Amino acid sequence: MxxxxxxxxxxxxxxxxxxxxxxxxxxxxxxxxxxxxxxxxxxxxxxxxxxxxxxxxxxxxxxxxxxxxxxxxxxxxxxxxxxxxxxxxxxxxxxxxxxxxxxxxxxxxxxxxxxxxxxxxxxxxxxxxxxxxxxxxxxxxxxxxxxxxxxxxxxxxxxxxxAFLKSQVNPHYLFNTINDIYALTQQQSAEAPNALLKLSELLRYMLRESDDQFVPLSKEIIYLENVIELQKIGQKGLSFVNFEVVGEVNKLKIAPLILINFVENAFKHGTFNKKNNPINILIIIHEQLLHFQISNQINHVKKDKTGGIGLVNVKRRLSLIYPEKHELTIHQLENEFIVDLKIALYD
Structure with a gap:
């Protein structure tokens, strides 16, 4: 008052x-x-x-x-x-x-x-x-x-x-991507300009759009697509990811960078260089409910024993931004890692 x-x-x-x-x-x-x-x-x-x-x-x-x-x-x-x-x-x-x-x-x-x-x-x-x-x-x-x-x-x-949790979005991914693009320029690859353009779009989103409390879901999806494309370029085509979006996304908003940790975790700890074992990402929109699913085969060879910080951060962010409006389930099987997330979004 x-x-x-x-x-x-x-x-x-x-x-x-x-x-x-x-x-x-x-x-x-x-x-x-x-x-x-x-x-x-x-x-x-x-x-x-x-x-x-x-x-x-x-x-x-x-x-x-x-x-x-x-x-x-x-x-x-x-x-x-x-x-x-x-x-x-x-x-x-x-x-x-x-x-x-x-x-x-x-x-x-x-x-x-x-x-x-x-x-x-x-x-x-x-x-x-x-x-x-x-x-x-x-x-x-x-x-x-x-x-x-x-x-x-x-x-x-x-x-x-x-702000602290958002700042923890894996910087190692950016460094790896920059190194990959540098390697492409050294090889004078035709993919280098496109990769650099996608990286600039990714950085613009992280530095500008993500300052808002909520952003259009469509922009968050484009950001994920750029991350996936850059990962494929870095793997020289040996990266298999099935990414599918079902439903209307234009009218909804989501907290920025809330899904990227799950995608980065799949790239970091998963194996995705075989066509029959891809990373599967599915986003289903029904009215104001977002259903996000991602699964990957676990790479036991490069499994990081110190990992998991990104998942801890995203859990905390979900609890702060979407209290009682989200449901997160994580299954770690012997050879497969599955994330199932449901969020009641804002329009």
Whole structure:
């Protein structure tokens, strides 16, 4: 809630108090049996306005000064005398209003003249509820501020963690790809320009598009296609990948770089240089549900015992971005690694 909104609520509250006191006056027959606009505008309205104004002034002295300076700092012993002192300071004001000003404009609240202690009791009774309202509101606003600060800290931690996890997208893949393209240029291969173009598109996506919280699913798929094509170029044609997309992707969005770890993991730990043992990647879109499946034969020769960091990162990102909106199942069989991921996407 914005500060201006809170200020409007304060003004609205005191206007309601004023309206309530005016209605009480009308209900008690102050104006007689018939409504007298002159009596209402020249006597009742000014009197009730001054009464509410004096209560509001006392309220904010307590709310903005006494409570923060004394009560919230644990100085209850100082707060109570300060509150009593404020009541005593306001007593002459109430006395002046009731005994001098109001009678001058034709209003008299009490038949008998006020003495000092009776004026003290009027001051206390007029502000008794406001004292507790000020304390309650002050602590509620503190709770609100603490909650907002906690949310800000959590959001910053969320962004920081996501940025860190996103930065962990395997840099070794880029280095390997650059080395592969360098080798192609040394061989003066005709595939070198195309590979360099795909690498530039890949880098552009990683550096620019992935800054957004969500990107079009179609762009994420193009990114995966470029990764696969570059891998095939690096393997000099000895790379077999079946990549299929089923369903409408144009209207949906996904967190960027959320699928690439699974693809890189398949290339890193799998065997895919035989036509009968390819990496199989299938993306199925049904309404707003993405079903991603990838499987590969495990390469026991080059199995990395220190691997798995990428999968840990992507699991964490999924839990942060899609809490209770995703389902990830990983099966590691003797010779096959299978990933099955379902995500409820945003449009």
């Amino acid at each position: 914005k500060k201006t909104t809170i200020n409007y609520l304060h003004v609205g509250y005191w206007l309601l108090v004023l309206v309530q006191t005016l209605l009480v006056s009308l209900g008690t027959g102050v104006l007689g049996t018939t409504f007298d606009w002159r009596l209402f505008s020249q006597i009742v309205l000014p009197v009730k306005f001054l009464q509410v104004l004096s209560s509001a002034i006392f309220f904010y002295i307590n709310y903005l000064f006494l409570i923060p300076v004394f009560l919230k700092k644990g100085n209850v012993i100082k707060y109570l005398p300060s509150l009593i002192a404020t009541l005593l300071i306001f007593t002459p004001l109430y006395y002046f209003l009731e005994q001098r000003l109001y009678p001058m404009i034709g209003w008299k609240s009490y038949d008998a003249d006020l003495n000092f202690w009776f004026a003290v009791m009027i001051t206390l009774s007029s502000n008794f509820i406001n004292i507790f309202l000020a304390i309650l509101l002050s602590y509620l606003m503190d709770w609100r501020t603490m909650r907002i600060q906690k949310e800000i800290i959590e959001k910053e931690q969320f962004k920081t963690e996501l």
